[in-house]
Amino acid sequence: MAKTKVLERKPLTFSEKTYIPQVASGLAATFVNMFKKSVTLEYPEVRPVIPENYRGVPTLVKDPKGRVKCVSCQLCEFVCPPKAIRIMPSEIDGEESDRAHVEKEPAAFDINMLRCIYCGLCQEVCPEEAIFLQDTFSLSGYTREEMVFGKDKLLKLGGTLPDNHFKWDKKKQAEENSENHH
């Protein structure tokens, strides 16, 4: 058993009983505090620094060549715990030659921000690195409909993120060189 050490409580000295030195030291402490810099962040004007890998609002991103990266595989839709994501897949326009071989893109991509729990599973599961939880942390709207974010809004929020792979470009190249690209 651990030994308990009984601390001796000394009776108050005379100066402590008068309270005066204690009050004076308290006043000194608060007085010094008055000249320190305020720690308040005046929120709406000044925004906090958002750390990297912050899980804010989920967004859709484009690659540096301005193409939508999502291929509507619907993995995020399936993994989403609160079922906030709804995707309507469609085929890619044949005329969009740069991307025609990707086969699918979302016709509609809705995230219901009233349901989203910001868990980040969609980002984790996405094989195309197309959905990211970024640094927007404060959302508001007047109606429930307004809080269901459509594809355009998500793309606008997401912007463009750097891409190290250009996976589909490589696949296209491989195909053109008639290698086995699968």
Add this chain to the structure above:
Amino acid sequence: MSFLDYLIPVFYALAMVGVFMTLCAYSVLAERKVCSLIQRRVGPNRAKIPIVGHIPIIGKILTRLGLFHPAADGLKFLFKEEITPQHVRIGYYYLAPLIALAPALTTMVVLPFGRYIDVSGMVQPIALANIDVGILFILAVSSLGVYGIVLAGWASNSKYPFLGAIRSTAQMISYELAMGLSILPVFLWAASPGSDYGLSLFGVVQSQQGLWLIIWQPISALIFLIAIFAETNRLPFDMAESETDLVGGFHTEYGAFKFGLFFVAEYAHIIMGSALFVLLFLGGWHFLPGVADPWPDGLIGILCSISWFMLKIFFMIFFFIWMRWSMPRFRYDQVMHLGWKILLPLAVANFVFYIFLIAFIDNLNY
């Protein structure tokens, strides 16, 4: 007497009430600002009055200093819905805030706040009424303020206000004694045998032309200061409110403008307490201890003495606020212990000591 002779005192009185109420409003702001500084926040800095607040640089500075907040606070209290709980005793419930505020405003009548030199070359105080027994008047009337609190506690007909009122009464009785005893030596000191000042506040101030009384009588000053803190219900003797255990204490059942009156009364008491302490111990409008007043003659001298007095009052108000945000509250029984067992005997001993000292000094002179 002509009509004008009646009108001028009324005008003076109204002007004084105006200045006093403005001071009250701005001490609320000072309270919030000093609190925020001590807690390293920025404090109120948003309220803005349309035209003045939009003057390019000045408007921004005024807004940041929060100078428009007292107006916003006042308007808020005025326009809020007046809610009267069903269980209160109606008449007394409405009467209580008025009784709390009236004594605080009445005491300022005898408060000398500056000096002028009349035609015969005598120094005269500037006050609404320069009466011989000024301190007696202030002590008598300012103690009536507790009736407002007691009445509020009783009329609210609810347990927390009631407890707050009981505490406040007990506290008031225990500190009134020590306070009275602590300022007796001051008047013994100030009014030499044969002087015609007696209990007048002006006499006390005039006796401090050399050294201030806080230097001659530090113990009296300390007891008086502590008692003033208790009288004004400020922390560390915040018995009447006791937010932590009594919700809001005596004003728990009050809202809107009635609460506003209590609020103003509290700050009016603080200003009166500060003024009294400055008059009795910090030399009133006299410049510095041991230094002759450098005030010039005429109107400028009058204004100088008034502003110097105001400056000291501002310091004391700051001290009150500073103290509030540094100290925790005493427990109820500790307050009683301090009042009855420490301050009262100390005040008596102090009184006796100065009786002998003054008698000794007087004998030396003859």
